Amino acid sequence: MTAPARTRTSADLIRAEEPVLAHNYHPLPVVVARAEGTWVEDVDGRRYLDMLAGYSALNFGHRHPALVQAAREQLDRLTLTSRAFHNDRLAEFAERLAELTGLDMVLPMNTGAEAVESGIKVARKWAYDVKGVPADRATIVVAAENFHGRTTTIVSFSTDETARAGFGPFTPGFRIVPYNDLAALEEAVDETTAAVLIEPIQGEAGVIIPDEGYLTGVRELTRRKGCLFIADEIQSGLGRTGRTLAVEHEDVVPDVLLLGKALGGGIVPVSAVVARREVLGVLHPGEHGSTFGGNPLAAAVGTAVVELLESGEYQRRAAELGVILRGGLTELIGKGVVGFRARGLWAGVDVDPAIGTGREISERLMREGILVKDTHGSTIRLAPPLTITAEELRSALASLEKVLGASG
Numbered sequence: 001m002t003a004p005a006r007t008r009t010s011a012d013l014i015r016a017e018e019p020v021l022a023h024n025y026h027p028l029p030v031v032v033a034r035a036e037g038t039w040v041e042d043v044d045g046r047r048y049l050d051m052l053a054g055y056s057a058l059n060f061g062h063r064h065p066a067l068v069q070a071a072r073e074q075l076d077r078l079t080l081t082s083r084a085f086h087n088d089r090l091a092e093f094a095e096r097l098a099e100l101t102g103l104d105m106v107l108p109m110n111t112g113a114e115a116v117e118s119g120i121k122v123a124r125k126w127a128y129d130v131k132g133v134p135a136d137r138a139t140i141v142v143a144a145e146n147f148h149g150r151t152t153t154i155v156s157f158s159t160d161e162t163a164r165a166g167f168g169p170f171t172p173g174f175r176i177v178p179y180n181d182l183a184a185l186e187e188a189v190d191e192t193t194a195a196v197l198i199e200p201i202q203g204e205a206g207v208i209i210p211d212e213g214y215l216t217g218v219r220e221l222t223r224r225k226g227c228l229f230i231a232d233e234i235q236s237g238l239g240r241t242g243r244t245l246a247v248e249h250e251d252v253v254p255d256v257l258l259l260g261k262a263l264g265g266g267i268v269p270v271s272a273v274v275a276r277r278e279v280l281g282v283l284h285p286g287e288h289g290s291t292f293g294g295n296p297l298a299a300a301v302g303t304a305v306v307e308l309l310e311s312g313e314y315q316r317r318a319a320e321l322g323v324i325l326r327g328g329l330t331e332l333i334g335k336g337v338v339g340f341r342a343r344g345l346w347a348g349v350d351v352d353p354a355i356g357t358g359r360e361i362s363e364r365l366m367r368e369g370i371l372v373k374d375t376h377g378s379t380i381r382l383a384p385p386l387t388i389t390a391e392e393l394r395s396a397l398a399s400l401e402k403v404l405g406a407s408g
Contacts, residue, residue, distance in 0.1 A: 010043050026359075028366050028373070035062035038388045040371070051365075051372045051396050053385045055203070056235045056346075059262035060308060061387035067265035070304035071297065078296045083289060089299035096306045097274060100244060101257055104277040108270070108294035108302075112234040112260030113149030115271035118288060119197070119230050119258050120153065122273060124173075125282045127194030131226060138194040143179035147204030148197070148232055160204075180210040182217040189221065195228035195256070196221075200246035203235040206379045207341045207348030215250040222255070228279065230256040234271070238262040239386050242319030242344035244309055249343070255279055265305045270298045314386045318344035324390055325382065328397035336404025347382040348375065355404060364406075368399040 008016070010031040030048065034041040038061055041047050053059060060067060074089070081087045094106040107122070109115050120140060127138040142148075144159045155163045156170035164170070175193075177184040179202060189196065200215055202208040222229040231254040236246035238259065243249055245257070256279055260271035273280065292298070308314060322344040329340045329347060339350040351361050358374025365372055365380075372380050384393065 008043065013043065028362060028371070030366055030371065037061045037063075038385050038392055046369070048366070048369050048371045049384075049392055049396055051370055051382050051384045053383050054266055055261060055373075056238075056240050056383055057261040057264065058266040059239050059386050060265055060305070060314065061385035062266060064265060064308075064387070066308065067267055067301055067304050070300045071265075071267050074297050074300035080292065080295045080297070082291050083294060087294075087296040087299070089296045089303065090294045093294075093299040093303045093306070096303060096310070097259075097263075097272060100306050100309060101259075101274050102253055103257060103274045105275055105280040107273040107275075107280055107283070107288070108298070109260075109273065109290050110269045110271055110292050110298070111149075112258070112271050113151050113154060114290065114293075115234065115258045115260050115273055116148045116154055116197075116232060117151055118273045119195075119232075119256055121288060122256065122275065122280060122283065123195035123197075123228050123230060125287070126228060126279050127192075129282045130278070131194070133192050133194065137192050139173050139175055139190075139192045140194055141175045141177060141185060141188045141196045143198050143202070144176050145179055145202055145205040145208070146199060147202070148199075148234075179205075179208065180214050182214065182221065185218065186221060189225045189227060193225065193227040195230045197230040197232065199232045199236065200249075201236045201241065201343060201346070203346075203381070204375060205348075206350070206375050207343075207346055207381060209341050209343055213250070215247055215252045219252045219254070228255040230254060230258065232258045234258055234260040236346070238305070239309060239314040239318055240344055240346050240383065242322055243315055246343070263302055263305055264298065265301050267301050268298050270302045270305075272302075318386050321345055321386075321388065321390060321393055324393050325397070328394065332397075332401055332404065335401065342382075345382075345384055345386055345388070349380050349382060349400075351378040351380065351404065353378045361403060364403045365399060368403060370396050370399045 013031045031043050032040045033043045039047055040050050097106050124138045127133040142157045148154045153171040157174035158164050175188045177188045231247050233245050256275040264270035326342045336355050338352050341348045358378050358380045362372050362374045374380050
């Protein structure tokens, strides 16, 4: 007989997953059982400082009291109607999210990939109905090294062979240009272009921050060429970079904004396409939908997330603590760190390959009670909850210094 989960160790549970779970992830060997704020605890009772925050899904920490309360109260009332009926929570969520982002209309979905897929559909529909692109000829320009999800359409315009290999045939209609290259973008956009879809900061690629003026240039070019600017802020948005949105660092307002991760407060999957009225207005009943998109539980939690951001507290914390993060990483240059990129409470840290791969550094940090995750090569990502304290952040940086020194 299989032992109850409460009596199984981390090693037991990791072994139990092997034959029954698809191997589409390679997680660190830690089995989390409890969490609060910036800390998690495994089934064996060991505590870890979470410096990943669910790839920004946990911007407000684990089990934020206001978000848990919103979920609990809604669980006692209503969880799902489908969009066959109205529910009493959706209007306020859409109103406040539109106001927070400075746009007009909201299309609620569930996961980040669904938001991207929805944004692609909306852009194509807009191209045919408004711009006048001939049927089935609309193109979307994207950036190399992008990460927008792993559905078949999205991996069709990925340059990551791990995400692509074995999943063709691929969806046509996309043009890939180098990131942070306005000249290449200018050349790729033509009369068939429905939209330019980019991440204001490329997260999976290693927190790649474009040159000052790039986002402004994308905005100017798309206006001049008569196509949409779609900003994927699923990781970069909702306080992570010290602003509500990463595009705000250049005072840019896109035509279409893709949100997810933190919008669900780490409690339920919530995503959204937020756009100008004349863009989302191209959708009509039956052309797009989701049974769970905009469900009352998601809307209640999403509204509570927007309320937290309306105060500006978390954006300020990310900006102020980001100074500590940058300072600590600067001190590690030449001491195992060969470079880094940071904005707000988000950093991609390039470790000397002689010291170890990103995976090896992540495992060593885990043994020190710090949870991070690697990306390509010897790069690790740091993206703690925005609720982290200065003391906790300095402690994490000290652990990184220790690991790098011990490795060297």
